[in-house]
Amino acid sequence: MKNYQLEIKYCDNVKDTEKIILEDYWNLSSGQKPKEIARKHSITDADLKYLVKFQADVVAKGECSNCDNGFTIKVTSRADLAHKVGNAICVICFTEQLSLQKAERERIIAERVAEQKKEEEYFQTQEEIRKEKMAIAMEKETWLNLDDEGILILRQLYKTDDFYQLGRKNYYYGKFSNQMKLYLDLFDKLGLIHLQYRFDNPEKIQKVLLNNAVFPNLYLNKRTHNELSIHLKKNESTISPTAPVFRNTIVFDTIRVLEPHKTYLCGLRELPDGSMNLKITPADQIVKRAEELE
Known part of the structure; x- marks a missing residue:
């Protein structure tokens, strides 16, 4: 705080005893x-x-x-004096300070408006992309490219309307496992869902928008079933050395076609509950899915 002086102007009707009291009050050095x-x-x-x-x-x-300019400020009490003199500035500096504060407020408002406009444009673009790819999905019936496992996951997703809930409920896929994420990306590429990412964090999914027109088709018998996916449970009643370690009964709801002279990929995967999953998939179908994800 720079040096300052107090000037006291008494009212006309003030008494001498009152002047002494006021002088004592404003004598801060006492x-x-x-x-x-x-x-x-x-x-x-x-x-x-x-x-x-x-x-x-x-x-x-x-x-x-x-x-170094001077200032003159009216004060009404000791507290008022401490507050005003501690930050006292002249008229010129006060005017400049107001201008700077105004410019800063205008800058912040302009940035917010620009950011809001970008966000609105982002979601508008996302909505256009969603409509276009979902229309293409209906036109090309892209769900026919899914395997049985993909169809099952997609059905569950449409029923729950919440892919995080799906991950929590189904121990098979775990809590939003890598396999689940791969399927979500595939569904998104095929226009069966739309993964809407956050504007402020493009790597984080904000929500999943469903292509509701697809859902009824997931139960129609229009797909070509040229692959096998068999769930094998551990055989708990082994009675001979030649009995299978894993076995299960299965009923196919459609005709499965395995063509001669065609290359298939066979995989046996252990599931979290100790059972096994045997899958036989045409090699060209795997390549096709990979190309769609590129």
Whole structure:
């Protein structure tokens, strides 16, 4: 705080005894607190406040805290003096400060408006992409490219309308496992769902939008079943060394076709519950899916 001086202008009707009280009040170097001053002069705190407020006008004159220009500020109490003089600036600096504050507010508002516009354009573009790829999905019946496992997951997804819930409920896929993410990406590429990512974090999925027109078709017998996916449970009643370790009964709901002279990929995968899954898939179908994901 730079040096300052107080100028006290008493009202016309102020008494000499009241002037002495006011001089004691504004004499900050004495170290006396307002309550002590009131007791010293045998008056109440309310009487002292009245004198300070109505019986004199006080101004503080000093140097600007930003430059060497002078300032004159009206003060109404010690607390008011400490607040105003501690940050006192001249009219020129005050005007410049207001201009800077205004410019900063305008800059922040402009940035927010621009960011909001970008966000609106982002979601508008996402909506256009969603409509286009879902229309293509219906036209080309892209769900026919899915295997049985993909159809099952997609059915569950349409029923739950929440892919996080799907991951929690089904231990087979775990909590949003890598396999589940691969299927979600595949569904998105095929236009069966739309993965909407956050505007502020493009790597994080905000929500999954479903292509509801596809759902009824997932139960129609229009797909070409040229692959096998068989669930084998562990054989708990082995009675001979030649008995199979894993076995199960299966009923196919459609005709399965395995063509001669065609290359198939066979895989045996252990599931979390100790059972096995045997899958036989045409090699060209695997290649096709990989190309669709590129």
